[in-house]
Amino acid sequence: MDRDAVMEEFRAAGALREGHFVLSSGLHSGVFLQKNLVFMHADRAERLCRAMAEKITALVGQVDVVVSPAVGGIIPGYETARWLKVPAMYVEREAGQFKFRRGFHLEPGVRVAMVEDIVTTGLSSRECIAAIRAAGGDVVVAACVVDRSGGEAEVGAPLVSLASLKVPAYPADQLPPELAALPVEEPGSRRLTA
Template sequence: MIDLLKETGALLEGHFLLSSGKHSNKYVQCAKLLQYPDKAQKAINIIVKKLEGVDFDIVVGPAMGGVIVSYELGRQTRKPAIFTERVDGKMALRRGFHIEKGQKVLIAEDVVTTGKSSYETIEEIEKQGGNVIGIACIVDRTTERLGIPIYGGIKIEIDTYDERNCPLCKSGIQYEKLGSRNLKK
C-alpha cells in the first residue's frame, strides 16, 4: 500500500489543515491514488483481504473521500455501494438511497483520522435502522480507538496538532486545506 501511495504522489509533506480541524506536517491525498482505476483496485483489494469473514450487506461511503472507495469495495465484494453527502452541514442519504432496517453496513473511507465523517454517517445509518459493523479505509491515521472495528489498508502514524499548539503555525508556515469539509482558514 505504501508503494501505491508513493508512486501516485498521494503522500504529501508541508503544513496542512485537516478535515478534523487539526494541523499536520503530512497529508495523504488518496484522490491522487484513486485517479488510477488499476491502482485503486489493488489498494482496495488489500482491504478486501482484511474483510474476509466479516459479514455485511451494503457499503456506505461518506462524500467526498468515501465515494470511489465504497464503489470499488462494493464491486470487489459484490455488495451494493451507496454514499452519504452533506445537506445543511450534516451527512444524509439522498438520491433515493436508503438502508433497510437491520442491514449490516460497512462504512468505506479514504483516510480515517478522527472518525468525524464516519461518526456523522453512522448517525444517519442508525437513524435509518442499519447496524454499522465497521469502517474500511485505505489509510488508518487514528491515534485513539473509535469504538468500532477499522479495516485499514495501511496504518500510518502522522503527527497532528491542535491549532494553538501547532509548531508549524508557530514557525509562520502557511497551511494548505486539501480536504472536502468546509473549514474556515
C-alpha cells in the same frame, strides 16, 4: 496488502506530501495523503480496495451493502463494494448532517460496511455511522485505506485499515515552530463553500 505496499501506492502516485496542511478535521499536520491522486488511477484503486474487501470479509463475513461518506469515501466505497459484490451507497451533508439522498435507502437490519478513505479523528466516520444507524442499518465494520490515528480514533464500530500510521496533528494554537514557519495549504473538502 501490508502497510508498506499501501504507502508505496501513495508515494508512486505523488500522493504522500510534506509541508503544512490543514486537514478536514481542522487539525494541522506536516504530512498530507492526497488520496485523490491515488484513486484517479483505476489500477491503484482496484489493488487497495480488493485488499480492503478481503479484510472486511475475513473480519465479519458477508455484508449486504457498503455506505461511504461523500465526497472522499465515494470512490473507495464503490470499488470495495464491487469486490464484495454488494451495492454501494453514500451519504451527503444536508444542513451540516450526513443524510441518505438521491433515492438511497437501507432495509431495516441490513449488514453494512462503512468504507472511508482516510481516518484522522474519526469524525466523518462517526457521523456516517450515525446516519446509517438512523436509517436502520447495522454497521458491522468500519474500514479505511489509511488510519492516520495509529489505531486511536474511535469511530463507533470495529475499524479495519490497510495501513495504520501515527501522524502527528495539532490544533491551530499548538503548532510546533517548524510547522508554523511553513506556508499553509488547505487541501481537504469539509470546509469548502459554495
